[in-house]
Amino acid sequence: MSEPYVLSMQNIEKDYFGNKVLKGVTINARAGEVHALLGENGAGKSTLMNILFGMPVIHNTGGYNGKIMIDGKEVLIKSPKDAMEHGIGMVHQEFMLIPGFSVTENIKLNREILKSNAVSTLFGKSMKTLDRKTMNADARQAIDTLGVDINERQGVAGMPVGYMQFIEIAREIDKRNVRLLVFDEPTAVLTESEAETLLAAMRRICDAGIAILFITHRLEEVMAIANDITILRDGEQVAALEAAKTNVMQIAAMMVGREIESMLSENRDISKTPEVLLQLKNFKVQMPGEQIKGVDLEIHKGEILGLGGLAGQGKIGIANGVMGLYPASGQAIYKGEVLPFSQPEAILKKGIAFVSEDRRGVGLLLDSSIEDNIVISSMHIHKRFIRKYGPVTQKNGKEVRDHANKLIQDLDIRCTGPDQPSRRLSGGNQQKVCIARALTLNPDILFVSEPTRGIDIGAKKLVLDTLIKLNREHGMTIVMTSSELAELRSICDRIAIVTEGKIEGILAPNDSDADFGLMMSGDYGKLIEKEEAR
Structure with missing residues (x-):
């Protein structure tokens, strides 16, 4: 009889308030092997790991269905403490280090x-002191396992992010009972050489009999180290296969592949349009978590350009940088004129509008009425909807109300009336109010970021239909940033994939699933280089 899996998650299901995000997922991990868990953003990977690690968000929302087996025995993991007691460790994407502590103290x-001393002998164990020599030796051993040159006595503050990632991992492998380690995008912040060092360290960890669950979007790394692969898509398990029996192209297609129904009535070759409305040259944006590291991009008049890519790769940073919301450098040339950076008001006056991905934090005045939200930017930028009585100005209430009612009807904003506070609208209707405010500026080019995030399928279609109508009937140029690749492929003329802060490539919406998957994973360029080398 074969040995039981270190971990077996069987037929796992989870829903959030009626929205099923995991639909019968099974994943098995063996001791001493790497099991890769792959999928696009929103595929269900994080939810599955939250279940495994007993995170409160799972149990505060009704729990889950299915079984978790550790070494062949069913377990109930209700908290991270339970997970750790079962020998499960997790290396998170976000660092959880204390800057004021040394490497050893963090590990x-x-x-x-603790060690005894003369005082503790008299007054008890509460007076024991830290056995720093033994602690430093343990930390040194964990660091040496990773094969990196980090001084265990050094303070963490100011260390390179790559070193911090290795310290996070060292803390987990220092735990004496660890049986399974979850690595969540561990190479995302590492240089290429650091990533190679980490992969070698993962092999050494497996040699010690520890199982690894490896979550990553870098498919070449998966092929280099994984034994088995599970692929999720839209909450469903679409594949469970041996790494030796597949390849990068097949994996990429399975991650992305789905039926794409184009909402456009025609396929246009927009690259042949002579007029470039906006050109970015060596464009860089310092947006935390979404940095842009030197983008060259042309946006053609009259097109719908999509900006896609995985979370944290930079796609959201482009629009925020153009609009002056985060520090930017390089050049943004609009209608032949270089745009001023860090001046949102000046950008809006040029005829560029923006619907932010953060509709509640940036996009809306939640306690103000729908009509005030719709007109406030135009009142400030273009001095519309204002009556002047000599030196005195006053809001033109009738004009505001008529304009708001028209957009409420055009965009099908479901509300009790234009005076309803925006806070009381559903997510989809809040999004449409943000679009209405942008449209009131009468822009030539509209940047819209994550327009369908967090809204239901009916509202999604209305929002996308609106963007198509603005483009087709009013000639508005639209740049849409989205994590929903299917939506980009359904309405865009071209789709630029952003990977690690740069444009990995530009695809047509009907290009292959494999090409999209490879670009999003950052492996497309490497594959082309290999082909050219042959």
Whole structure:
């Protein structure tokens, strides 16, 4: 009889308030092997790991269905403490280090080693002191396992992010009972050489009999180290296969592949349009978590250009940088004129409008009425909807009300009336109010970021239909940033894929699933280089 899996998650299902996000997922991990868990953003990977690690968000929303087996025995994991007691460790994307502590202190946090002294002999164990020599030796051993040159006595503050990632991993492998390690995008912040060092360290960890669940979008790394692969798409398990029996192209197609129904009535070759409305040259944006590291891009008049890519790769940074919301450098040339950076008001006056991905934090005045939200930018930028009585100005209430009612009807904003506070609208209707405010500026080019995030399928279609109508009937140039690749492929003329802060490539919406998957994983350029080398 074969040994039981270290971990077996069987037929896992999870829904959030009626929205099913995991639909019968099964994943098995063996001791001493790497099991890769792959999928696009929103595929269900994070939810599955939240279940495994007993995160409160799972149990505060009704729990889950299915079984978790550790070494062949069913377990109930209700908290991260339960997970750790079962030998499960997790290396998170977000660092959880204390800057004021040393490397050793971070590695041994909550597992400090104490030693007796003369005072503790008299007054009890509460007077014991840290056994720093033993703690440093343990930390050194964990760091050496990773094969990196980090001084265990050094303070963490100011260290390169790559070093911080290795310290996070060292903390997990220092735990004496660890059986399974979850690596969540561990190479995302690493240089190429650091990533190679980490992969070698993962092999050494497996040699010690520890199982690894490896979540990554870098498919070449998967092929280099994984034994087995599970692929999720839209909450469903679409493949469970051996790495040795597949390849990067097949994996990429399975991650992305789905039926794409184009909402456009025609396929246009927009690259032949002579007029470039906006050109970015060596464009860089310092947006935390979405940095742009040197983009060259032409946006043609009259097109719908999509900006796609995985989370944290930079796609959201482009629009925010153009609009002056985050520090930017390089050049943004609009109608032959260089745009001023960090001046949102000046950008809006040029005829460029923006619907932010953060509709509640940036896009809306939640306690103000729908009509005030719709007109406020235009009142400030273009001085519309204002009556002048000599030196005195006053809002033109009738004009505001008539304009708001028209857009409420045109965009099908479901509300009790134009005076309803925006806070009381559903997510989809809040999004449409943001679009209405942008349209009131009468822009030539509209940047819209994550326009369908967090809204239901009916509202999504209305929003996308609106963007198509603005483009087709009113000639508005639209740049749409979205994590929903299917939506980009359904309405865009071209789609630029942003990977690691740069444009990996530009595809037509009907290009192959494999090409999209490879570009999003950052492997497309490497594959082309290999083909050319042959």
